[in-house]
Amino acid sequence: MDDCGESRDESNIMVEKLSLSYDRPMSHLQLACCPTHCAVPLQGKDLLLHSLEDSEQTMQLTGHHGNISAMVFGTGRNPLLLCSASADYVIVWDVQRCYSRTRAGIVASGTVIGTLLGKVVHLSFSAGDERLAACSGDKVYILSSKIEDTLSVLAGHLAPLTAAEFCPWKTDVLVSISEDRTFKVWGVEKEEIIYESAVLSASPLLSVSFLLKTRQLVTGSADGQVWSFTFPEDLRCNLVTRLDLHKVMERHQRQLNKMSPQTVGVTGITPDTVETTKPVLRICAYHRQLELERANSWVWIGCSDGLYLLDLATSELHKALFLRVCIPVYCWRNCWNDGHNLHYALKRPWDYYPNLSITMAGSWAMCHGSGNTMILLLTSLFETQMSVLELSLPVSGTVDDLCQHLDRLSILPSGPLMSGSPLNAELKKKDPNRRKKTGSDKCAVKEPPLVFHTKVKSSGYLESPRMTMFSPKTNVQKKTERSTKTNMKRRSVFSDYPEDTAAPSVPHTCLSTTKTPTPVFCCQYSGDGKQILCGLGDRSVLLYKSSLTGTSAVYTGHDKAVSIVSWSHGRQWWLSASEDRTFRIWTGGSSVPVLTLGGTDKFFKPIQAAQFYYLDKFLLMASGPSLHLYLYHLDNTQDDIKRYQPRSCAKLMGHFSMESGTDITAVSAINDFYSYVVLMCGADRSIQVLDMNTGAVASQLPNAHSRAIHHVTQNKGSMFSSQTPDSYNLFLSSAVTDAVKLWDLRTLRCVRRFENHVNRCHPCTAAFSPCGRFIASGSEDNCNPSCKIFELTTAKRLTCMTSAAPAIFGNSRDTQTLSSM
Missing domain, CATH: 2.130.10.10 (YVTN repeat-like/Quinoprotein amine dehydrogenase)
Structure with missing residues (x-):
């Protein structure tokens, strides 16, 4: 239970370091920030450079004749470059050189690398700061960062561009996004389109970024949609994740709402019930000084109402930092009455910052600062405000704090069986020849049985008797000693499964199981991978070789479609379950099931799961709300005299239900x-x-x-x-x-x-x-x-x-x- 004091301490995670007011709105402009400086337009045509290390150190740069529309800092730190663009010029500034000239009383100047390119909406440096991409209209101009030289012009979009970024690990590859709702992967040297996506959304794409650790491309649209794609060596991107910020927020709210059963409304605080759009204005990879392997897919997303920390691997929201007070009604929890007053404890799912000068963002700029901090530069959507925020990340790790550790749970057992464990149960085998002794048995004379052999000839026909009534003709092949020895030899020469080969991609064998169209509901390989079971909709089970060659063995007996098949660990038995609410255990060489359990009189709902368990010691079967645990004994010996007397048996040892x-x-x-x-x-x-x-x-x-x-x-x-x-x-x-x-x-x-x-x-x-x-x-x-x-x-x-x-x-x-x- 969090109190109000803890809530105030947590609000220090994001602190406003600088707030400025200008003569005109600067929303939808690309701003620039780095760990040491931030740059914003001044009076439309000039640049104002702020030092984040020394708040009193500022510098004004002049050189443009038109209004500045985009700015970006270089990726390197020595020297630190700043590029600004307007409709007339694209200028690169050496920050340290500008400071030196200013201290010497000389007017600071930059290098013009582009002229009359039109309104530039986005700038991006390549790795090493050798080239620069400028987006103007529906074209991307590739410029040299040292001299005025247009290296190439990339044209192919059907609408104005919104952003373009160089690939960090492939400096000659550039990705551009546009209002035509597609992105293109360019080969800069040959000026060719390597890959072109389909239309992703109904709204324009606004931001694009790369994840260096996972080698992925992330893009976002104006309607709150986020996509992540693989970025392989052949540059053929494949979709990995697609998420909607609105749905992610709703799902996270429902999860937090179910954490506490009590929800009450509090007068005096009006929750923000107005639904706002969440355009993805900026995407930045999550980074900490103590990097975690599972945090490689975490990204910060800057929207108009705040900042979100998302895990693209799981599509989960882990942090939401709102720019204004946003307290849903259900955030007030754990109320109690001490007899005099009604007390409340605040359990906030979101962090809100009511003291910020900006409540609705128009543009974002992000970079990683020193240690575990982030520098955020944002402008107001409707007002003339600009703010510099410092976001402090916990040293212990946000990911570790959010994970729920349950060390006692593990698939591998950590201790021996308890004395009262259901897995300690044993089935007492009954002797079929044993019967209860009576008083007359002590004095009676024991007479030998009339028949001494288990098998006798049928009367006069010299044929083996029928084993089952109305058994269909199947082609089940009986195992011989020779085939068993051959299988043992094959098992001994098996080698390890290859761990470095690629996944199967080419169809090897295609086989039609039946002449008439029949659905295959289930299939399973045997433990050695040599055989495969298939459950069909025509109530039969087919046993194939794994190569799907030769004739299959057919097993019939179910009254409805077979929905489950399962091999035993020893591969001597297999199990089949059907929609007729029965499951049967079979063995090779016999067309008759060894054991049959269930039925409509025993299970009132269909069987949803059935399998062998605990190294073939138990049978697990789920029907309705119950999971049944059976001990069983299988005996496939045949006796002509007592062939209708079942030798196999199963005993229910327990059942478990959903809570x-x-x-x-x-x-x-x-x-x-x-x-x-x-x-x-x-x-x-x-x-x-x-x-x-x-x-x-x-x-x-x-x-x-x-x-x-x-x-x-x-x-x-x-x-x-x-x-x-x-x-x-x-x-x-x-x-x-x-x-x-x-x-x-x-x-x-x-x-x-x-x-x-x-x-x-x-x-x-x-x-x-x-x-x-x-x-x-x-x-x-x-x-x-x-x-x-x-x-x-x-x-x-x-x-x-x-x-x-x-x-x-x-x-x-x-x-x-x-x-x-």
Whole structure:
């Protein structure tokens, strides 16, 4: 609970160092600032240079005959260059030389590098300050920073330009944005367009910036839209993130509102309920002296109403610094009555600064100062005010303060099983030949059974008896000792999964499962990557070789479409679940399921998840709001005399429900090694972390998506690859009309969003690669379902293959493939 004193201390994060009033408005002009100086127009035609180190040190520079429209400082510090532009001249000033001439009583002068270029709206230096880009009209003029020389003219936009920036790591590449709502990537030397984007928004693009750490391009529009694109070596940009500042603000407000159940209104303070536009006037990369790896995708965005700190990797808002008082009603929380007076404690989701001279910004200029500070230069939108603000960043790290650390949660178990853990349960095997002894049995004479053999010939027909009634004809092949020995030899020669190869991009095999169009609802590779199961809509399960060659084995028995298939860890059994509310366990060489559980009389709702768990010791099954944990015993031996008596059995050891009471929509648990963590997703859009060691919910993540989550999967790795232990704490979740999110179990925070896919109505699943470097996601592209592969660390889309929504990666080196339907 924050008190008012803490709120006043936090407001010192942004301090106004300088405020000036001028004779004319300066909104929508490009201003210039650096860690030591700031420059603004004076009386339209002159430059006023302020020193931030010495507030009394100012210098006036004259040389323009027209009104100054754009200014920018150079990227270097020795010498420090300042460029100013008007309709008549583009002048470069050496700041130190100007100070020396002024102290000597000589009029300071600059170097004219451009003449009569028109109204220049934006200036940008290249890395090394050798070239300068000037945007005028629909052209970009590339000028030399030392002499008056126009190196090249870039023309190609259909509307006036708004900004242009040189790439920091490719000095001969420039990106320009325009009111035609597109951006273009230029090769400066050859004056050619390397890449041209489509129309991004209904409003003009206003700002553009580069993220050096992640090698991304970020641009923003006048209606509050922000896009981030990859900027690879071939300069073919791919969309990584798109977000709307209005929606991000609303989502953040809802999350803060749910943190406290009590909300009251307070008289005397009128909340700002007027909805204002949020044009993206300026974008600057987040930087601290103590840089964090996960802060590489953080950016500051300057809008008309304030400054926002956004994480482009997760599309989350972490800080909002408003220029005027903006207190929503729900900010007043935790009220109590001591019998005499009603007390309130202020819990502010935003920082507001009522003492600033500017309440609505028209333009921004940002740079990183010394230590953990930022210098902000802004002008008023309607008035003639200019302010210089200093933003102090916490030394301990804003990212660390915002993360919720939950060190006790981990996929890998940190301790032994508790004595009362549900995972300690054991199934007592019953002896089928054992029966209760009675008093007469002690005196009775034991007679031998009439039949001594388990198999007998049928009467007179010399044929083996029927094993099942009305069994369909299938082509299930029985395993022989020879094939088993061959498989053991193949397993011994498997090599490690390659960790340095590229993701699959070329279709290898395309196979039609049936002659008639039949949907494939699910598929899964075996642990060794040699076989693949497919669940079809015609109530059958197909077993293929991973190469999809040869004839598949067909398993039938369900009454409705098969929606779930799952392999056991030992690859001896596999499980199938259907919309008929039953799940069955099968084994190779038999067309009859070893175990069948469920039915409409036992489960009142469809089965949403079913799998083996805890190294094949348990079965997990979710139906409705409950997650069932079964102990089971499988016996596939056949007895002709007692063939209708079931030998396999399963016992319910416990059931777990969502805390909200909603239905479970997806479940994920690792079966390849011992793990206590089970993830449950509910129809209320929440994710619950279930600790099976204690049999209770360890943590909960509410409102993980905008819709109900239909798929969740963990990074399970493979026996043929090795990953760091922390990588197993990552898991993916997806929902219709929402992005695929990457979560970290240790902090229960979204660490990456994958949005470059379309998911309008069908449940599109996602999967990790065995090496942990890629993920695959389904997509609905123009009625042609496809599979898209992304790089895990950068969210960069690598390839797109035409297929359908579900997708799974192969596990071994011999199957470096991805199967999709």
